Amino acid sequence: MGEWIEGEWKWKWKLLWIRELMGRELDQLEDLLSKIQNCCLVAGVKDGWRWKASPNGLYSVNSAYKMMSCVACSLSASRQVEEWSFIWKAPATYKAITTAWKVLKGRVPTCDNLRKRQVIIQDSEELCVFCKGADETIDHLFFECQETEEIWSHILRWVGKQSARHHKAKDHLLAFVNLGNKKDASFLLGVWICTIWCLWKGRNECKFNQGTWSKERMTAEIKIRLWGWRTAFKVSSSPLDFRRWIVAVNLDG
Numbered sequence: 488m489g490e491w492i493e494g495e496w497k498w499k500w501k502l503l504w505i506r507e508l509m510g511r512e513l514d515q516l517e518d519l520l521s522k523i524q525n526c527c528l529v530a531g532v533k534d535g536w537r538w539k540a541s542p543n544g545l546y547s548v549n550s551a552y553k554m555m556s557c558v559a560c561s562l563s564a565s566r567q568v569e570e571w572s573f574i575w576k577a578p579a580t581y582k583a584i585t586t587a588w589k590v591l592k593g594r595v596p597t598c599d600n601l602r603k604r605q606v607i608i609q610d611s612e613e614l615c616v617f618c619k620g621a622d623e624t625i626d627h628l629f630f631e632c633q634e635t636e637e638i639w640s641h642i643l644r645w646v647g648k649q650s651a652r653h654h655k656a657k658d659h660l661l662a663f664v665n666l667g668n669k670k671d672a673s674f675l676l677g678v679w680i681c682t683i684w685c686l687w688k689g690r691n692e693c694k695f696n697q698g699t700w701s702k703e704r705m706t707a708e709i710k711i712r713l714w715g716w717r718t719a720f721k722v723s724s725s726p727l728d729f730r731r732w733i734v735a736v737n738l739d740g
């Protein structure tokens with residue numbers, strides 16, 4: 488887990504698992520690491536349970552109630568001022584929006600992020616699973632990689648738009664949702680989130696399930712998923728033939 492060097496705790500987590508972690512577990516790992524990153528073990532001091540919401544470390548219903556009230560207040564306060572809060576209104580599933588949110592915040596557990604969290608990664612696992620020619624970072628994986636750039640280009644042609652080439656998530660998203668007029672923004676936001684979500688799932692499939700990378704399969708999955716969201720979130724009431732949808736969505740039509 489970590490190690491003692493000359494009586495001092497060195498924070499370098501060596502987390503060992505009996506199998507490879509899957510996508511949701513990687514999110515949980517990141518949450519765990521963010522919680523324990525400031526923990527420092529002290530030699531000779533016995534560990535034990537402690538209730539953080541009470542000064543004396545003992546549980547009481549009153550302290551639990553106060554803690555939950557504080558959490559609710561801070562959550563609603565942070566949501567009010569959050570810069571990218573509009574993405575939660577997108578016609579997309581909660582999981583997909585959460586992934587897009589983490590990409591915007593630089594918090595998806597890519598290799599570079601895991602390293603920053605002191606998780607030890609083999610050199611052979613550091614490469615981007617799509618091109619296998621560059622280190623895996625958020626910018627590279629989603630926006631700079633030649634392979635994912637081709638996915639974006641295909642999806643842009645599909646919605647009848649030109650390139651929105653940016654190598655930072657926030658710039659890319661803003662350029663993308665502003666490609667159309669105001670009424671298209673919600674749809675384009677859904678397309679952006681769906682593409683990010685499918686790329687992340689594809690990355691995990693390649694990394695942990697020995698999946699193979701196929702641009703054709705990826706673009707098809709994005710379109711099919713968006714078709715499902717279109718129905719589920721009642722994005723449009725106008726009937727549309729599925730085969731036409733797969734070929735092109737003409738936002739200007």
Ligand SMILES: [Zn+2]
Binds near residue numbers: 618619621628633634
């Ligand atoms: Zn790459």
